[in-house]
Amino acid sequence: MRDTLPLLLGALPFALIYGAIAASAGLSMAAAIAMSAFVFAGSSQFIAVGLVAAQTPVAIIVLTTLIVNLRHMLYSATLLPYLKELPQRWRIPLAFWLTDETFAVTVHRFQREDSSAYRHWYQLGSSVAMYLNWQLWCFLGLLLGNRIPDAQGWGLDVAMPVTFIGMIIPFVRTLPIIVCVLTAGAASLLTLSLPYKLGIVVSAFAGIASGLLAQRLATTRDEACRQ
Incomplete structure (x- = not known):
């Protein structure tokens, strides 16, 4: 959780703006919260909300979010050698909670040469921190959505590309x-x-x-x- 803290700060404005835009795009409070809770993919949520607001056909929304999220297959393949001995009760939740930020933090931890048999707890700590942080700020964005004039015009969504660039450069x-x-x-x-x-x-x-x-x-x- 400590090592993920800088990325939590980067996700904060992005989650807040998602909540605000979801509220103004016509999604109900329940639908927006469910998307954050069960999809839990910031870039896809942001794109999906924009497409919903533009009355895009459902097939295109599904295809676009699928393509955007395909990178998680590569993340999983990279982490698999370190997690393949874990039982399914561990691998399933770790897969669900895997995000760009958690991957960037945990892959460096896994690649260290040491004899620790509990490094998956490190990934769990990062995952839980990211999940709770995202839910909190998305919810606040939904509550404050109608009170934030021209939320997209604030430019806070720049946090997403900046965060991605920062994660990509080391690779x-x-x-x-x-x-x-x-x-x-x-x-x-x-x-x-x-x-x-x-x-x-x-x-x-x-x-x-x-x-x-x-x-x-x-x-x-x-x-x-x-x-």
């Missing part, structure tokens, strides 16, 4: 990852005008495809050099 160490990040970033700018935030889907696939291509070319080059 940008190889050429394929650099290619992936730059391609996805460029694609997101070029597709910004697409309706229903479809640019997110396009950018995600463009980044993944370019990263895989760069990795394949690097592997082919290395094999040719060895021959």
Whole structure:
């Protein structure tokens, strides 16, 4: 929990703005709270609320949030070697509570060379801290939503991209990852005008495809050099 504290502060304005926007987008209090409690994915919640407000077809909302959340499969695959010996009663809640912030904190803890057999408690502490923090500020945002004039105009939602950039930088160490990040970033700018935030889907696939291509070319080059 202590190590997650800086990220809790980063999530605070984002959660507050989500609550405020959800209240003004037409979602009921119960629906907005349920989304925070059971979806528990800040970026997807933010995107979904915007799409709901724009009266976007349900299929596009589902597809967009699915693509945005696919990164959690990569998080899980990265953590699996450290958690595969745990029983399902541990792995299921840890999977549900896994967020970008918790992954960024716990992966560094897991990668330390030590003999601790209880490192999953470290992830649980980070997860619970993030979950309770998110629920609290989303709820306050819902309560204060109608009292915050032009909540989106405050620019507090900048906390999300800044937090993501801060988490991504330590992992940008190889050429394929650099290619992936730059391609996805460029694609997101070029597709910004697409309706229903479809640019997110396009950018995600463009980044993944370019990263895989760069990795394949690097592997082919290395094999040719060895021959």
